[in-house]
Amino acid sequence: xxxxxxxxxxxxxxxxxxxxxxxxxxxxxxxxxxxxxxxxxxxxxxxxxxxxxxxxxxxxxxxxxxxxxxxxxxxxxxxxxxxxxxxxxxxxxxxxxxxxxxxxxxxxxxxxxxxxxxxxxxxxxxxxxxxxxxxxxxxxxxxxxxxxxxxxxxxxxxxxxxxxxxxxxxxxxxxxxxxxxxxxxxxxxxxxxxxxxxxxxxxxxxxxxxxxxxxxx
Amino acid sequence: xxxxxxxxxxxxxxxxxxxxxxxxxxxxxxxxxxxxxxxxxxxxxxxxxxxxxxxxxxxxxxxxxxxxxxxxxxxxx
Numbered sequence: 001x002x003x004x005x006x007x008x009x010x011x012x013x014x015x016x017x018x019x020x021x022x023x024x025x026x027x028x029x030x031x032x033x034x035x036x037x038x039x040x041x042x043x044x045x046x047x048x049x050x051x052x053x054x055x056x057x058x059x060x061x062x063x064x065x066x067x068x069x070x071x072x073x074x075x076x077x078x079x080x081x082x083x084x085x086x087x088x089x090x091x092x093x094x095x096x097x098x099x100x101x102x103x104x105x106x107x108x109x110x111x112x113x114x115x116x117x118x119x120x121x122x123x124x125x126x127x128x129x130x131x132x133x134x135x136x137x138x139x140x141x142x143x144x145x146x147x148x149x150x151x152x153x154x155x156x157x158x159x160x161x162x163x164x165x166x167x168x169x170x171x172x173x174x175x176x177x178x179x180x181x182x183x184x185x186x187x188x189x190x191x192x193x194x195x196x197x198x199x200x201x202x203x204x205x206x207x208x209x210x211x212x213x214x215x216x217x
Numbered sequence: 218x219x220x221x222x223x224x225x226x227x228x229x230x231x232x233x234x235x236x237x238x239x240x241x242x243x244x245x246x247x248x249x250x251x252x253x254x255x256x257x258x259x260x261x262x263x264x265x266x267x268x269x270x271x272x273x274x275x276x277x278x279x280x281x282x283x284x285x286x287x288x289x290x291x292x293x294x
Contacts, residue, residue: 215268217258 009122022116029109036102043095049086051094053078054155057168057180079179083158090161093154100147104140104189111136111196123210130204137196144189152183229293234263237282237289252277 010018043049059075066074083090111132118126159167159179168178220226238248245263249256254274261267262274275286282289 212269215261215266217254217262217267217270217274 010119015120018116018120022113022120025109025112025116029106029113032102032105032109036098039098040095043091044088046091047085049083049091049094050080051083051154051158052080053151054081054158055180055182055184056177058170058175058177060177081158083161087161090154090157093150093157097147097150097154100143100150103143104147104193107136107139107143108192108196125203125207125210127207130200130207133200133203134197137193137200139193140196141190141193144193145185148185149183152181155179155183156181228268230265231291231293232262232265232267233289233291234259234278237284238263241282243282248278248281251281254278 009015056076056079059077061074062076065071068074086094114132115124115129118124118129159181162179166179168180169176238245245256245259249259252259252274254277258267262270270290275289279286279289
């Protein structure tokens, strides 16, 4: 279908902002992909692997906060450690976590670049926008949940690798501090992913309204 | 079978703007000046490529040409 209604191009300030945001998103997406490729090539050959935010059970109070005024209770929340000569399955899990986390970021960057481009062309309600927004939203939700689950499995695998001596637990005399396996699914990415899906539906409605005004005299 | 408003098929409505302009010896550019609608949009209307026309546009064109809506738009069959 030919389009005779003129595209409504944004004003100069908005165009500059769109170019800056679009370029920044493209660069960030590219950077994430490059870092991911570097990780994928370097990780299997590394002799050390950093694992962050392992959950700490029965956490003790940091000594420097004991008896400090205004502090009712204080505790450590996690442990980061560097594994020496990590087993390949641990490396593969760590890489899978990075891939899953990066997928969502790349999807959001790609959809941001697309939205900036179609808005710059004066056709913000392009047919591709709803599909891209909903796909990015779903990808963000799925990849983040998968990353959280894999992160939990990575923690469990590391704890199993280090042995029973590092885990937290309880005895007749009380509890003792140590690592504890846990899987936490954060809701922030779920919220952003849902928002993108809703925006996709809004853009689909906008596209229909835009088509209704085409060839209107 | 009666058509629906949202049907994609051709509405089969013809615009007689070229005939009315010729009868009055008026150009599209002159009409554009009078009614305040771009020549491009008037050309779309004249060549039956418009999908919708605002009532205000119809009224302005009819006023400028001294005709009725029925003189401007007709069914193809």
